[in-house]
Amino acid sequence: MIHVLFVCLGNICRSPMAEAVMRHKIEQRGLQDRIRVDSAGTGNWHVGKPPHEGTRQLLDEYGISYANMAARQFASADFEQFDYIVCMDDSNVANVRKVIGGEKADLLKLMDLLPDETLREVPDPYYTGNFEEVYRLVDAGCDALLKRIESEHSLSL
Incomplete structure (x- = not known):
């Protein structure tokens, strides 16, 4: 089983x-x-x-379920349980590193999976209100992450 964790600030919008x-x-x-x-x-x-x-409304528009989802806080045990920890911005990366104790984790930012995008962080729609932009970036980032997982784990997607 491959385990993927998305991380943002409050776990109600982006992740x-x-x-x-x-x-x-x-x-x-x-x-x-x-x-x-x-x-x-x-x-x-x-x-x-x-x-x-805003996240729920957008997911409803696209017919994507968020059933039984509830916010939780990142914990050091997550580092042991997840193969991919994907952060939404530099601040999230820095905060995750504080919890796990330094540089030992192989963390990535979602935008690192999208090198052709000019944005290097997923903007927080809690402050910007731009959930559509976040959805566009998340959708493309998830496609790129699935390709990476396929390549690294020889899965047929």
Whole structure:
């Protein structure tokens, strides 16, 4: 089983959107028994809450389920459990490194998977309100991550 964790600040906008989109793509390819996806936030403000209304509305528009999703905080044990820890911005990377104790984790930013994009971080729609832009980046990033997983684990996607 391959384990993927998406991380943002509060785990109500970007990372749950990425979790839901990635799960949807995995189910479409019939790989739900090979890849597990979760999300977490570096902060604890929204623990237990569902995804942000803007995220839910957008996922509803695209017919993507977010059922049973609730915010949780990133923990050091996540480093041991997940093969891919994908952060939304530099601040998330720095905060995850603080929790796990330094540079030992192989972390990546979602935007590192999209070298042709001019943005180097996924903007936080909690502040910008631009959930459509985040969805576009998350959708493309999840496609690129699935290709990477396929390559690194010899999966048929």
